[in-house]
Amino acid sequence: MRKNLAKNPACPADILDVLADDANEYVRYEVAKHLSTPAPALARLARSDNDFVRGAVANNANTSSRTLHSLCADANFYVRLGVAKHPDTSPAVLSRLATDAEVGVRAAVAAHVRTTPSVLARLSQDPAVKVRRTVALNRSTFLSTLDALAQDRDSSVRGSVAANPSTRRETQQLLAVDADARVRSQVALHVGT
CATH class of the missing domain: 1.25.10.10 (Leucine-rich Repeat Variant)
Incomplete structure (x- = not known):
């Protein structure tokens, strides 16, 4: 249910902000990909131990340049690639x-x-x-x-x-x-x- 809510394109930013702290990594992944997720929630998700979540943050248009900076030394290739391709890097x-x-x-x-x-x-x-x-x-x-x-x-x-x-x-x-x-x-x- 929460994963479907996070996948909904009409999900409000304040709900996404709450879901960013969900215990389920699949929910957090969907939040990290969502185009309405606010930058502070993305900054929290960038500290995830899940490579897919961090990769989704690196590819999200709302990710701040400060968060991109924190991800540029990530151990995961796909996270660094996302940072290298992000227009705000x-x-x-x-x-x-x-x-x-x-x-x-x-x-x-x-x-x-x-x-x-x-x-x-x-x-x-x-x-x-x-x-x-x-x-x-x-x-x-x-x-x-x-x-x-x-x-x-x-x-x-x-x-x-x-x-x-x-x-x-x-x-x-x-x-x-x-x-x-x-x-x-x-x-x-x-x-x-």
Whole structure:
């Protein structure tokens, strides 16, 4: 019954606040996911010993930047990934997550609109192709970083530089004669965009 109440999209915030302290973890999980759960209740749920509850908090749009900060060092990959993808995650927390052991978290940081160009420059040196490719697609990446990534040993990274509308015309011209046809095709698709 309480779980169904917590799942109800019309459940009022004051009820969700009470249900956040429920003994049943399934109820708390539903509260953590609910779009009307108030930030103070989410902050309490962020201290849960249940990974799914903390993960739901990290993905909730109402989660405060302070709570996101507290979750950025969580032991669970999915919690940290949720923080890395959250639109309100601060640049400082994104900088910290840029050194995460998990490639998926670093790639999410590379894709985030609030990641600073200096952090993106650091991530452009990442050993994981997925991370470098994502940096190459981020519109906030320094032009000098895009120029360096245009020389990357992996053609998918170079193709991502070609697809980035922020890439300089001179860099596009260099990529237009790339040895890989897929890179050249990305240039053809994105010139003048």
